[in-house]
Amino acid sequence: MDVTTRSYETWNKGFNSSTAKSKASSTSSRYLKEIDNFCSWCQSFKVAIAPPFSASLVLAYLSKVYLRSSSYSSVVLAHAALKWFHTLASGINP
Numbered sequence: 001m002d003v004t005t006r007s008y009e010t011w012n013k014g015f016n017s018s019t020a021k022s023k024a025s026s027t028s029s030r031y032l033k034e035i036d037n038f039c040s041w042c043q044s045f046k047v048a049i050a051p052p053f054s055a056s057l058v059l060a061y062l063s064k065v066y067l068r069s070s071s072y073s074s075v076v077l078a079h080a081a082l083k084w085f086h087t088l089a090s091g092i093n094p
Contacts, residue, residue, distance in 0.1 A: 034081035051086040058082060 065078045
């Protein structure tokens, strides 16, 4: 198991349903899907999934999101999801 997998599993294990309830269920669901997309993208480049993320990493991902969708709202959603992910994961020691 590499560092990217361990980091994601650590975060995923520490996540609980009360944390998800901090947002509406549809928002949490969409954010979690976007976080999974981000984690998959990080794993494809062998980047550790451990917040805080560098600005260049986030910029690279958001650029990929924009190029994939050509929609500013998709970028806003991805940014909000990553911000939420960072907030959730900040209390978990990998």
